[in-house]
Amino acid sequence: MNQPGESLRDRKKRRTRAALERATVRLAAERGYDHVTVEEIAAEADVSVRTFFNYFASKDEALIGADPEAGPRMAERITSAADEVPPFEAYRSSVLAEITEELNNARDLWLLRKEVLMQRPDLLVRAFASSAESEQLLANAVAARAGLAESDLYPRLVVAAGSAAFRCAVTRWADDDSLSLGVLVAEAFDAFGTGLAHAPRR
Template identity: 45%
Template sequence: MRQAEGGLRERKKRETRAALAEAALRLALEKGPDHVTVEEIAEAADVSVRTFFNYFPHKEHAILGRNPEHLERALERMRTAPAEESPLTTMWFVVSGVLRDLENEGELSRRGELIMGSPALLYQLMMSSFDDERQLTAALAARMGEPASSVRPALIVGAAGTACRVAMELHKNSPERPVSELVAEGFHVLAQGIDPAFGRRR
């Protein structure tokens, strides 16, 4: 009985978070992110302002749709990756999993275009991404058996994040190309080497 109650409570939390994120995104698309208030988002999701702050620290995080479950699943995928899987491949599965979740929610293109057109949202995305990257780097370094201060795991995680940001920027200018396709192309470039001739003398 207690387990069922816990499952119901967690489902209710997920539904409330999703309702707030959807309301925030819809209002931001309608009015522009700078003209949306926390009070409007809470009212649109039929919850109190106090409830809003139980899920998001400010309206920008709600518009971004920050979902801690994405990071939790990413860290778990990293911890359980097969031993023979390369670090960049592991990072690809992590990123593609998050992209798949966002695409299933029908939010990837709409939210990406909104973010790239708003300095405030872009700043918040970058700041929150830095914290995610620190946790992912620590997990990847542990999986690789390297110290947390190693360059390679940090560079792999950072390059993956950059591939996503570049994909969103390119998608804004070429909306006919899906973000997921652009991210996949970015990973292939990383895997092949951005500049194999680097360091060679004439």
């Protein structure tokens, strides 16, 4: 008896994951990332500590709430873009799509994360460590589209630029949120696209 979309089990899992993510972000914003133990987070979300680690490989991961399906989803978008779209543009728009969707669904969480990341910018860098695997996936998709070998430097650079764009946009946004995060990410992407050799004039 299975709705094509979601079984009871699936719904419960999604809710538990979301609860853990929320609890992590909320508590970390409230009293500082390392004054919160996984034990407290689990209690807040009403599950055991062991269950926390069934959902997230680390406390860091829970703070960022990296969606395990985001990687594959973006890779899919890249490979299925229209033929005439150049590889960088395909990558760029697949990342932007993912991010705007994320921001629409969880803007409140990002506002809290901002508080945490302002205190501990290194956490944002660490967050990307866990996505090293997805990066490989995306790089391969970009390589295929560009007609380059998977070992080529270019696809790696494109993907790394994406991480960097997001990372810089977030830190900039944490400093001063007069511009929306989405806009900042787009701007960062453009800069990587056209090259950093010439500094902008303001």
